[in-house]
Amino acid sequence: MQLELLNEQGQAASRVDAPETVFGREYNQALVHQIVVAYQANARQGTRAQKDRSQVRHSTKKPFRQKGTGNARAGMTSSPLWRGGGRIFPNLPNENFSQKVNKKMYRAGMASIFSQLARDGRLAVIDPIKVDSPKTKPLAARFKAMKLDSVLVIADEIDENLYLASRNLGRVLVVEPRYADPVSLVHFKKVLLTRGAIDQLKEMYA
Numbered sequence: 001m002q003l004e005l006l007n008e009q010g011q012a013a014s015r016v017d018a019p020e021t022v023f024g025r026e027y028n029q030a031l032v033h034q035i036v037v038a039y040q041a042n043a044r045q046g047t048r049a050q051k052d053r054s055q056v057r058h059s060t061k062k063p064f065r066q067k068g069t070g071n072a073r074a075g076m077t078s079s080p081l082w083r084g085g086g087r088i089f090p091n092l093p094n095e096n097f098s099q100k101v102n103k104k105m106y107r108a109g110m111a112s113i114f115s116q117l118a119r120d121g122r123l124a125v126i127d128p129i130k131v132d133s134p135k136t137k138p139l140a141a142r143f144k145a146m147k148l149d150s151v152l153v154i155a156d157e158i159d160e161n162l163y164l165a166s167r168n169l170g171r172v173l174v175v176e177p178r179y180a181d182p183v184s185l186v187h188f189k190k191v192l193l194t195r196g197a198i199d200q201l202k203e204m205y206a
Helices: 029-042 103-119 136-145 162-165 182-187 193-204
Strands: 002-006 012-017 123-125 149-155 172-175 191-195
Touching: 002 103, 002 193, 029 193, 103 123, 103 193, 136 162, 136 172, 149 182, 162 182, 191 193
Parallel strands: 002 123, 123 191, 149 172, 149 191
Antiparallel strands: 002 012
16 A cells, blocks of 8 residues: 655655555445544533423412313423423433444544545645744645645654644644544545654554
């Protein structure tokens, strides 16, 4: 398996060998869907809360007499059937949305995503990005020269200058291989890897 090596203008200068076990697998749509949904679910916080009929602030007085009004029988306005009443099955603040994904499934799903990105031409290799100062403008100009407006960079090493220069770019994300997640891989239009990152991904997902 070979991946394109991009130059400073975003053109393919040569090709780099990549392991088939990570970048040459068949695409498993069901598995990819499962790990993406699980990743988003595990990021949710169960902080929302609703009130049941015992918690809403309402009078316990019977709203109208039992018979003769033509209305349905009602005992109190806190009933879930009434507007402003409590919920029958309220959301609790300690609700748990997490989903368990086995390590073997996660590794296979990530390798499936990388393989599909390579087949679609959305995955390429670049030389390590070095910036002299923590300035956003030079880094933004470099991505613009490569004609990249939405890019995920997976680098084997990220120094402080590169981190500070990239964190203010809305459609650019620079991470180490261990922090690459399935949602970002699917979301960004282009994924760039350094040579060192390829070796680390091989150890993680092969």
